[in-house]
Amino acid sequence: MTDINDDTIQAAGCVLWRRSPVDGELEVCLVHRPKYDDWSHPKGKLKRDEEPLTGALREVAEETGYDAVPGTELPTAHYLANGRPKRVRYWAAEAGTGSFAPNHEVDRLLWLSPTAARNRLTQPRDRILVDALLDALRLA
Template sequence: MKAAGAVLWRDADGDVEVAVVHRQRYDDWSLPKGKLDHGETIPACAVREIEEETGFSCVLGRHLRQVSYSVKGVPKTVDYYAAQTVSGSFVSNEEVDLLRWLPIAEASELLTYEPDRDVLAEFARLPADLLVVLLVRHAKAGKRSEWNGDDDLRPLSDAGWRQAAALRTLLPLWAPVRVHTAPRVRCVDTVRGVAEDLDVEMVEEARLSEEGYWPDPDAGLVRLLEVAADEGRAVLSSQGGVIPSVVQSLAELGGLRLEEIPCKKGSTWVLAFTRPFGTWSTSDSPSRWPTLVSAHYLASALARP
């Protein structure tokens, strides 16, 4: 059994407050969460459940952790995200009769279950307001051996277009405002729908294509940090020969330990960075650069059966 939820937070005059809900059925205080619907992804479930239980629409941030336990002998996992409120208001409903906005320490004291307190502690470990880059590997394209034209022009396959359509639904859950892409047709078409929905022009990133990255990996890495530091969240579509190296290098710079760095076609790395100090430029000391503090891998934008 799979479920998803979030630490829902808001800015209260410069301080962070989080939402804790009371479920009348269990007479407990918990973080908002709920089970996946059929054909739903885990991130989409988190957003839907938050709105159903709290009345607030939200924007997802970093993945916090997965909690596992059993319900009547059935294994259950719950994936928790950080999520910032966008709009809405609480109205008592069938599942939740009370909601309290509290500072983190007070919320932790009120929560009934230790795993919820652990999730909240992970949320509190880092700043709530982080930069986010959604680093996407292009969707499936026809086999290179079966394509006689310029490889830059190799198009998406039917399966690839299905992946691109799913990404068009998934990626907006993090509210990106910019779309960047390596200059390959398969990379461009993977995120074209996202750009169309945002009504923005895609920015080509030659240094983040395979041909542009490997002659000077440091320059490609700096370019990704520039994308991260720009105002607003970003989608960046690239290639399998680039993404693992970029993620590994960013993780090493940020002191993150990643056991492995998978990179399936149509997958997404949700990369969260600290904000740079003041006005930032690449000539500054690396200590002032955006720092990768969270990296979460989504193997597919398609819901599992």
């Protein structure tokens, strides 16, 4: 648990993946957030006393419309958000059933090859998560 005096924003998300329905190749899901005009992995702040994995799966469902089957935990991101430290825990997660509908948080969703996803991501720190996903899937 976090220290009561810790000002760190706690968040969680997933690097959501699937096999292409066209050619069976690996695809990574990226979401576009109009508020920040950025492309990222689905993620969000945890609710009070919410377990990180539970929050990660909730955020995937809210932002993408897909259920997700969690896999390996990926590297945790640490950075400043509006002057406050932020910690985002990530998991590899295979997309289950669902479909995307634009909403106020996410207006676009793309399924891209790992290379295209790496190139589209706005934050360099998010790119290492694509590599970590590939490593995790190779070991699975």
